[in-house]
Amino acid sequence: MFKAYMGLGSNIGNKKENIDNAVDMIRNHKLIELKKVSSYYETEPVGYQDQDWFLNVVLEIDTKLKPYELLEFCRLIEEKLKRKRIIRWGPRTIDVDILLYEGFKSKDEKLTIPHPRMTERAFVMIPLYEIAPNIKIADSNISQIIKKLEGEKIRKINYEG
Ligand SMILES: Nc1ncnc2c1ncn2[C@@H]1O[C@H](COP(=O)(O)OP(=O)(O)OP(=O)(O)O)[C@@H](O)[C@H]1O
């Protein structure tokens, strides 16, 4: 089993339902053990501004899927939840990214790990810090990385039930 971290985001339709459906697909995969799920965070859009706020979560999993197999599964989740890809960094029903994968680094365009933009993004780093406060990313402590983030607006949501 290899430990990996995944980032999920949605900003179209019922965002919580989209996130929950994606988490359920991950939980139900035979070769994945879902270990931790962060709180939900409402986050200001980064990149393309003229779109709704996102709901983001980060997951910790143990998996027997190899990195490219996990990427394929991410695409399958997006396909099932009918993600439309129109504008780069634009609105999406669901976005599923691999952030980190134990013992694996890659700069391939199809799969870059650590995810190339994760350390600049509060919507990734803050939920990741919640579930993995001692993790290192490319030899830097997560708390050090978070201190350097710009003031992107992000708030933790407490849903009932
Ligand atoms: N670590 C990774 N996790 C998921 N996709 C990745 C990763 N590294 C590279 N990719 C590639 O990125 C491509 C584009 O992904 P996508 O359309 O989801 O980008 P985006 O979500 O709009 O932007 P961003 O990559 O900045 O989050 C995918 O086809 C995938 O092959």
Ligand SMILES: Nc1nc2c(c(=O)[nH]1)N=C(CO)CN2
């Ligand atoms: N707040 C927020 N902004 C984004 C997000 C996201 O998940 N949350 N995803 C993007 C493309 O991956 C671009 N911008």
